[in-house]
Amino acid sequence: MQYVIIGNGIAGVNAAETIRRMDPDGRIVMIGDESFPPYCRPMISMVLEGSVSHARLPVRPASFYEDWQIEPILGTRVTGMDVDDGRVDVDGRSVPYDRLLIATGADPRPIQAEGLALGNIFYMRTERQVRRMLDVLDESRRALVLGGGLVGFKAAYGLMRRGLAVTMLIRSGYPLSLQVDAFAGGMIREELTAHGLDVRVDVAAEVFEGDKTVQAARLSDGSRLDCDLVVIGKGVLPALDFVPRDRLEVDLGLVVDPFLQTSVSHVYAAGDAAESIDVARQARWVNAIWPEAAAQGRVAGFNMAGRPVPYNRSLSRNVIRIFDLDVMTAGVVDPQAIEGSEVFTRFDPASRRYRQLVFKDERLVGMTLVNAIEQGGVLTALIQNRIPVAGRRKRLLAPDFNYRAVA
Numbered sequence: 205m206q207y208v209i210i211g212n213g214i215a216g217v218n219a220a221e222t223i224r225r226m227d228p229d230g231r232i233v234m235i236g237d238e239s240f241p242p243y244c245r246p247m248i249s250m251v252l253e254g255s256v257s258h259a260r261l262p263v264r265p266a267s268f269y270e271d272w273q274i275e276p277i278l279g280t281r282v283t284g285m286d287v288d289d290g291r292v293d294v295d296g297r298s299v300p301y302d303r304l305l306i307a308t309g310a311d312p313r314p315i316q317a318e319g320l321a322l323g324n325i326f327y328m329r330t331e332r333q334v335r336r337m338l339d340v341l342d343e344s345r346r347a348l349v350l351g352g353g354l355v356g357f358k359a360a361y362g363l364m365r366r367g368l369a370v371t372m373l374i375r376s377g378y379p380l381s382l383q384v385d386a387f388a389g390g391m392i393r394e395e396l397t398a399h400g401l402d403v404r405v406d407v408a409a410e411v412f413e414g415d416k417t418v419q420a421a422r423l424s425d426g427s428r429l430d431c432d433l434v435v436i437g438k439g440v441l442p443a444l445d446f447v448p449r450d451r452l453e454v455d456l457g458l459v460v461d462p463f464l465q466t467s468v469s470h471v472y473a474a475g476d477a478a479e480s481i482d483v484a485r486q487a488r489w490v491n492a493i494w495p496e497a498a499a500q501g502r503v504a505g506f507n508m509a510g511r512p513v514p515y516n517r518s519l520s521r522n523v524i525r526i527f528d529l530d531v532m533t534a535g536v537v538d539p540q541a542i543e544g545s546e547v548f549t550r551f552d553p554a555s556r557r558y559r560q561l562v563f564k565d566e567r568l569v570g571m572t573l574v575n576a577i578e579q580g581g582v583l584t585a586l587i588q589n590r591i592p593v594a595g596r597r598k599r600l601l602a603p604d605f606n607y608r609a610v611a
């Protein structure tokens with residue numbers, strides 16, 4: 205049996221290890237365009253911030269491929285595939301597979317602007333990009349961050365902690381609009397502003413100016429902003445340029461069934477590249493987060509090696525610390541996205557504790573917690589296990605409920 209895994213992120217790595225445990229004799233080929241040992245991608249923002257050293261990023265040793273008898277093809281990208289012949293194209297050759305996993309993660313969403321080829325304009329997806337940012341940090345004073353999503357927010361936070369003056373341009377009225385509701389977003393914006401972040405809403409960068417490296421940006425409101433470092437954090441898109449869309453079903457991500465198999469048999473997908481059923485929404489969704497990629501990789505590995513294991517627990521969730529705010533979210537944060545949902549909120553201005561719970565059909569489907577996150581694990585379990593909480597919904601708003609009271 206020849207297994208081919210495209211992508212050496214956490215989804216690919218967990219799949220490879222699972223396959224090897226199940227099938228000691230199969231041949232496993234892993235193709236990835238990053239040559240650094242498998243590493244914790246979310247932690248690159250901590251390296252930028254200075255709280256973690258670059259050396260702490262790897263989640264597996266450099267001997268990983270040898271230890272697990274995996275044949276690596278690294279530093280190069282798959283450019284095409286043939287689902288009829290069962291082959292992928294890489295580096296001018298074609299590699300056959302009996303089982304294929306597409307675990308290619310996501311690429312930063314590109315932007316349209318003039319002057320993007322100037323130096324010191326970065327995306328923040330890889331350890332290499334962060335290393336290059338660190339190389340120019342000492343000579344940088346003013347940073348411009350485009351986008352207030354998870355990556356944009358983390359870039360801005362890291363650069364502020366490094367002492368740079370940071371301006372963030374966002375389209376929605378507050379940062380992290382996919383992760384938190386509007387009220388919590390307002391609290392986050394206030395917290396960041398109080399610590400010196402300059403947030404500008406409804407404005408985009410149109411032209412970057414400079415001589416070799418960026419020195420200023422011209423914005424859509426006519427203003428000009430001095431900056432010597434730019435980070436583009438306008439979201440991500442599943443990295444699927446090599447996938448024939450007339451053969452494999454692709455929506456935003458590669459559509460998979462409950463066994464993480466795509467619309468073509470023997471071809472699987474996991475992680476940021478895959479679109480599976482979200483347990484809170486009860487609809488297909490790409491949950492581009494680390495714990496999902498890790499779990500989906502493992503489950504895909506079982507299925508590829510012949511043990512059927514369903515996966516029906518996909519759920520967006522996050523815990524984020526923003527100076528003095530602890531924020532934890534899971535599931536649906538925008539109730540308007542779910543027809544027939546009901547919302548309960550509670551805010552205590554003195555302690556700056558906030559809780560929004562979203563219910564649908566007597567079940568909890570979403571939560572946003574600020575500064576009282578201790579019960580977040582229990583609330584997440586209620587969402588993930590679809591536990592009915594009829595008649596006890598208001599009780600979940602209280603900071604002192606316990607699981608026994610609701611289960």
Ligand SMILES: Cc1cc2nc3c(=O)[nH]c(=O)nc-3n(C[C@H](O)[C@H](O)[C@H](O)COP(=O)(O)OP(=O)(O)OC[C@H]3O[C@@H](n4cnc5c(N)ncnc54)[C@H](O)[C@@H]3O)c2cc1C
Pocket residue numbers: 210211212213214215216235236237238245246247248249280281282283307308309310328329330354355358443446474475476477492493494495497522
């Ligand atoms: C700055 C930052 C902060 C984040 N913070 C959080 C967080 O706080 N919490 C959280 O849960 N998640 C966070 N994430 C998201 C998390 O890192 C991803 O969800 C996770 O890494 C996805 O894993 P993956 O294995 O699916 O894909 P990836 O980690 O993207 O790995 C895929 C690999 O495949 C390679 N590849 C792509 N295309 C090809 C090709 N054609 N041929 C060969 N190789 C290819 C890629 O280069 C990459 O090395 C963050 C991400 C970033 C960038």
